[in-house]
Amino acid sequence: MRIHIATDHAGLDMSKQLIDDLTGDGHAVTDHGPSSYEPLDDYPSFCINAARAVVRDQRAGETALGVVFGGSGNGEQIAANKVEGVRAALVWNTSTAELAREHNDANVIAIGARQHDYAEVLGFIRSFIATPFTGEERHARRIAQLAEYETTGAIEGHEIH
Numbered sequence: 458m459r460i461h462i463a464t465d466h467a468g469l470d471m472s473k474q475l476i477d478d479l480t481g482d483g484h485a486v487t488d489h490g491p492s493s494y495e496p497l498d499d500y501p502s503f504c505i506n507a508a509r510a511v512v513r514d515q516r517a518g519e520t521a522l523g524v525v526f527g528g529s530g531n532g533e534q535i536a537a538n539k540v541e542g543v544r545a546a547l548v549w550n551t552s553t554a555e556l557a558r559e560h561n562d563a564n565v566i567a568i569g570a571r572q573h574d575y576a577e578v579l580g581f582i583r584s585f586i587a588t589p590f591t592g593e594e595r596h597a598r599r600i601a602q603l604a605e606y607e608t609t610g611a612i613e614g615h616e617i618h
């Protein structure tokens with residue numbers, strides 16, 4: 458699978474380890490930065506670039522997921538979700554990693570590098586990658602509503618204030 462990864466200064470050490478381990482798992486990992494430690498760097502562009510690459514690859518028919526992380530993962534999730542077609546989930550345990558795929562068909566996982574040790578983070582990402590979307594109608598319906606709102610500003614049959 459193609460994995461697009463991005464972080465900021467808060468996750469840079471972890472990012473390097475993750476790239477090695479995910480590559481070792483057989484994935485094709487693309488690093489969207491940062492390339493060096495800058496304590497005042499800004500996560501949005503790194504995360505948006507990773508998120509855009511995930512959508513581009515998926516729309517081209519490739520199997521791809523994204524990994525974005527920083528100190529909390531919050532801003533990184535917010536940044537990724539600004540990209541049309543992205544469903545980025547903030548994950549903090551194995552259950553949320555699995556549910557992000559099973560119920561939300563999330564295509565980007567966001568994690569707080571300052572909230573977990575490395576083994577936990579790697580485990581969350583491996584669970585996320587290994588878990589398929591269930592495809593159940595109710596989940597597909599809700600995801601379609603999000604996409605409809607994202608592209609039209611409306612959800613047919615539902616009032617949007």
Ligand SMILES: O=C(CO)[C@H](O)[C@H](O)COP(=O)(O)O
Pocket residue numbers: 465467496500526527528529530531532533
């Ligand atoms: O998690 C983050 C955003 O949600 C950032 O990694 C975090 O805010 C960086 O903090 P600082 O600049 O104090 O190192």
